[in-house]
Amino acid sequence: MTANVDKFTTVIELQDVHYQIPSDSEVLDIIKACNLSVQSKEIIAIVGRSGSGKSTLLSLMAGLESPSSGNVNLLGHTLNHCSEDERAQIRAQQVGFIFQNFQLMPSMTALENILMPLELFEIENAQEKALQALKQVGLENRAHHRPAELSGGEQQRVAIARAFVTKPKVLFADEPTGNLDEETAAQIQDLLFELNRTIKTTLIVVTHDLEFAQRCQKSYHLSNGHLLEQITTEATHA
Ligand SMILES: Nc1ncnc2c1ncn2[C@@H]1O[C@H](COP(=O)(O)OP(=O)(O)OP(=O)(O)O)[C@@H](O)[C@H]1O
Numbered sequence: 001m002t003a004n005v006d007k008f009t010t011v012i013e014l015q016d017v018h019y020q021i022p023s024d025s026e027v028l029d030i031i032k033a034c035n036l037s038v039q040s041k042e043i044i045a046i047v048g049r050s051g052s053g054k055s056t057l058l059s060l061m062a063g064l065e066s067p068s069s070g071n072v073n074l075l076g077h078t079l080n081h082c083s084e085d086e087r088a089q090i091r092a093q094q095v096g097f098i099f100q101n102f103q104l105m106p107s108m109t110a111l112e113n114i115l116m117p118l119e120l121f122e123i124e125n126a127q128e129k130a131l132q133a134l135k136q137v138g139l140e141n142r143a144h145h146r147p148a149e150l151s152g153g154e155q156q157r158v159a160i161a162r163a164f165v166t167k168p169k170v171l172f173a174d175e176p177t178g179n180l181d182e183e184t185a186a187q188i189q190d191l192l193f194e195l196n197r198t199i200k201t202t203l204i205v206v207t208h209d210l211e212f213a214q215r216c217q218k219s220y221h222l223s224n225g226h227l228l229e230q231i232t233t234e235a236t237h238a
């Protein structure tokens, strides 16, 4: 499946999206009537309390979950009309996802984890690109360590490198600095903003760090299943 995102200025569109989870005795309304439009190259922050549905919302935007009702459009594709395989292909070719729990392959080294998406698409100079990505997250000396031999913050940085090494059109980042000290977190924020400037990646960032959210162009608050845009000061990353 090919899609030329340059044709689209709207990269993500949510229309009246609801997401319910059947529970023992009741149905849980996690996401209620969410509408959102993200333009190409925008940087969007999503904040909200633990359990408010931020990770769920990212999964819906990336087509990892399907809404109970409503429409999700990603990179010109109406995801409701796509098969599981088509959605996987869109994600693999054009989307990067930094999972809150990293989801690294435990049997692979840091370098092998980053090489994986490059090798999948037979991208040239994969080794060189993977090493460069490791260097960008400050882990060039941990290339041959497996996830279990890395600290939580180091695993998070491998997950970040794996997500951006393919130069995705859209990068979903679920609390990408949640496990990092202040200085490393600031470096990772700078790196994400640099990716936005240099390779024009649209960024959707979930964070509990309100200063990070303020550096983004727009900030949305997810509360009680509803997504509300917050008034932020002028973005400072540019
Ligand atoms: N499979 C499931 N079954 C039942 N409830 C679920 C399931 N998955 C998620 N939930 C519930 O959905 C709600 C939203 O979860 P989600 O992980 O999206 O929250 P979050 O905002 O990302 O939280 P955090 O900031 O802690 O990461 C939570 O109340 C959670 O308990």
Ligand SMILES: [Mg+2]
Binding pocket: 054, 055, 056, 100, 174
């Ligand atoms: Mg979460």
